[in-house]
Amino acid sequence: MSHVPxxxxxxxxxxxxxxxxxxxxxxxxxxxxxxxxxxxxxxAHSILxxxxxxxxxxxxxxxxxxxxxRGLLDLGHGGIDLNELRxxxxxxxxxxxxxxxxxxxxxxxxxxxxxxxxxVFRPDDSVQSLDTGRLLPPHATALGKVLLAYNAPAVxxxxxxxxxxxxxxxxxxxxxxxxxxxxxxERGWALSVEEWEAGxxxxxxxxxxxxxLVVGAIGISGTVERLCDTRRQALxxxxxxxxxxxxxxxxxxxxx
Amino acid sequence: MSHVPxxxxxxxxxxxxxxxxxxxxxxxxxxxxxxxxxxxxxxAHSILxxxxxxxxxxxxxxxxxxxxxRGLLDLGHGGIDLNELRxxxxxxxxxxxxxxxxxxxxxxxxxxxxxxxxxVFRPDDSVQSLDTGRLLPPHATALGKVLLAYNAPAVxxxxxxxxxxxxxxxxxxxxxxxxxxxxxxERGWALSVEEWEAGxxxxxxxxxxxxxLVVGAIGISGTVERLCDTRRQALxxxxxxxxxxxxxxxxxxxxx
DNA sequence: GGCCACCGTGCGACAATGTCGCACGTGCCG
DNA sequence: CGGCACGTGCGACATTGTCGCACGGTGGCC
Numbered sequence: 372m373s374h375v376p377x378x379x380x381x382x383x384x385x386x387x388x389x390x391x392x393x394x395x396x397x398x399x400x401x402x403x404x405x406x407x408x409x410x411x412x413x414x415a416h417s418i419l420x421x422x423x424x425x426x427x428x429x430x431x432x433x434x435x436x437x438x439x440x441r442g443l444l445d446l447g448h449g450g451i452d453l454n455e456l457r458x459x460x461x462x463x464x465x466x467x468x469x470x471x472x473x474x475x476x477x478x479x480x481x482x483x484x485x486x487x488x489x490x491v492f493r494p495d496d497s498v499q500s501l502d503t504g505r506l507l508p509p510h511a512t513a514l515g516k517v518l519l520a521y522n523a524p525a526v527x528x529x530x531x532x533x534x535x536x537x538x539x540x541x542x543x544x545x546x547x548x549x550x551x552x553x554x555x556x557e558r559g560w561a562l563s564v565e566e567w568e569a570g571x572x573x574x575x576x577x578x579x580x581x582x583x584l585v586v587g588a589i590g591i592s593g594t595v596e597r598l599c600d601t602r603r604q605a606l607x608x609x610x611x612x613x614x615x616x617x618x619x620x621x622x623x624x625x626x627x
Numbered sequence: 628m629s630h631v632p633x634x635x636x637x638x639x640x641x642x643x644x645x646x647x648x649x650x651x652x653x654x655x656x657x658x659x660x661x662x663x664x665x666x667x668x669x670x671a672h673s674i675l676x677x678x679x680x681x682x683x684x685x686x687x688x689x690x691x692x693x694x695x696x697r698g699l700l701d702l703g704h705g706g707i708d709l710n711e712l713r714x715x716x717x718x719x720x721x722x723x724x725x726x727x728x729x730x731x732x733x734x735x736x737x738x739x740x741x742x743x744x745x746x747v748f749r750p751d752d753s754v755q756s757l758d759t760g761r762l763l764p765p766h767a768t769a770l771g772k773v774l775l776a777y778n779a780p781a782v783x784x785x786x787x788x789x790x791x792x793x794x795x796x797x798x799x800x801x802x803x804x805x806x807x808x809x810x811x812x813e814r815g816w817a818l819s820v821e822e823w824e825a826g827x828x829x830x831x832x833x834x835x836x837x838x839x840l841v842v843g844a845i846g847i848s849g850t851v852e853r854l855c856d857t858r859r860q861a862l863x864x865x866x867x868x869x870x871x872x873x874x875x876x877x878x879x880x881x882x883x
Numbered sequence: 884g885g886c887c888a889c890c891g892t893g894c895g896a897c898a899a900t901g902t903c904g905c906a907c908g909t910g911c912c913g
Numbered sequence: 914c915g916g917c918a919c920g921t922g923c924g925a926c927a928t929t930g931t932c933g934c935a936c937g938g939t940g941g942c943c
Contacts, residue, residue, distance in 0.1 A: 387838025582643025
C-alpha cells in the first residue's frame, strides 16, 4: 500500500506488528500477522524474526506463535542486562590481557558511575586487587570516557555531580571533558593518561550491541611507559588490541 | 557496522534508538542519538521521524529533543484511539453516503464486539435510528467480518461466545465463517446478505493505519435489491465506492 | 549585542537493503 | 495414512533506506 515517502517503511510495519500483538491477548501465527497487515508471509516472518532478535517479541517454542517480549518492558525500566555483557566478554578479556600484557576491565554505566563488570589481572603481575563490582569515576578513566562519549545524559549528570580532580591531569571543566569526548567519538577509542592515578594510563573502546547501541566498554590499563610513547600518545599496537577485542565482543553480542 | 544478514537493519537500529532513549531520563538531541549509534545525522533523523510518526517517540516542541512517546505505553494497554479514527473518517463518510445513496457506518473492535464509531443516515430516508455507540455482532455483519478477517484472536473469541443465528443466512459454524473471512481477505472487502437482518445487506472494507494495520472498517448497508444484483452478488459500483473511501481514509490516517 | 558555530531539517543519488516469490520439510487434522 | 497448511530459508530483483551535502535558524560565547 502507498506509504509516505521520507518515512522508513520497515519501521512502520514493525510498529504495526507490535500494535497487532498488543491488541489481543492471544499469540499470533506468522500467517495471521501477514494477513492482518496484507504482507507476504516472508516479509512478515522477516520482521518477526528481527523483532524477536531485539527482544520485542518472543516465540513460543511449542506452538511457534509470537507474543510481545520482555524487551518492551525493559524500555520502561531502562537498562541492559549486565550479566549477558559479562558472560559474552569473558573469553575475549583473557585473550586481550595476554596479548596486551596488561590488566583488562570491562565496564558499564550504572547511576552515572562506571561499574566494573569484569576484571582480568595483568599476566605477569602478582599483587593486584580485584576490581569487579567497584565503581569508577566516569570523567577520569578511559572506560568512563568511552561510556560518556555515547551517552549524553550521563555527561550532564557527571557534571552536576562535580568533576572531582584526582590528579593534576584530571579533566575538571565541562569544556575540556566535552572536547575529549568528541575526540573519543571521532577516533572510536578513549585515552586517559594520569587523569585518575599518577603514573598510570588507560585505553578503552566501546562494546556495541545490535543497532550500534553502546552497552559497555572494555579497556586496558597500566603504567604510562608501557601504554604510551614518549609524547604520551597511545601505542598503536595496544590500541589495535583493544579495538579488535571490542569489535569481536560486539559481533558476538549482535549475533546472540 | 557489520550486521547479521537475514535481519532488518533499520528495525535493529530503531530498537537501539528506543533503548537509548529509555536508558536515561534526559531527552536526547538528534546529534546525540547519531553519535551514540555511530550513524550519520540524516539517518538518525530519519529513524527518529518515523518513530515519532508511529508514536513511539515524541519531540519536545521547544527544545526539539526527543523522548519516548505514549505509543509505547499503549502497547501495554493495547488499543487504538477511536476518537482519531472517528475524526479522520467524518468527512469521507458523508461523501460516501451521498455517492452510494446508502447509510454509512464506521466500526472498530472492542471486547470482541463491533462498536459503531460513526453513523451517517441514508440521504433520502427519514426514519432511522442513530447507531453510534451501538454494539453489533462481528460474525453477522459486513463491518464485523472485515474486522475479524484481520484479527485472529477476535475470531476465536467470537466462536467461543457462540455464533448466534439472527436469520437463516447467518454463518453459525466456524468452518463457514473461516471460509467467508478468507474470501474477505483475498478480495479486500466483505459482503453480508441477510445474515443479520432479513432483506438487508452490507458491504464493508478495512481502514488501515500506517504499516497496514487494520484499525477499523467502513461500510454501507441497505436493502438487498439496492446493493446486490439478481444473483445476490454485490454491485461493483457500490463496492468501488466503499473501497475508494476506505483507501482515502487510510491514506489520511497514514499521513497524520 | 553581534558574531560564529552548531544543530535540526530537507533533498537527491547511489547502492545496499528489504521485499517478494518460490520451495522445502514438518506437524496437524481429517 | 494421506493431504493440506504452516513455519522457515534462499535467492534475485527492484524498491528503499542510507548517506553526503546544503540551507535556515538558534543558542552560546566573547
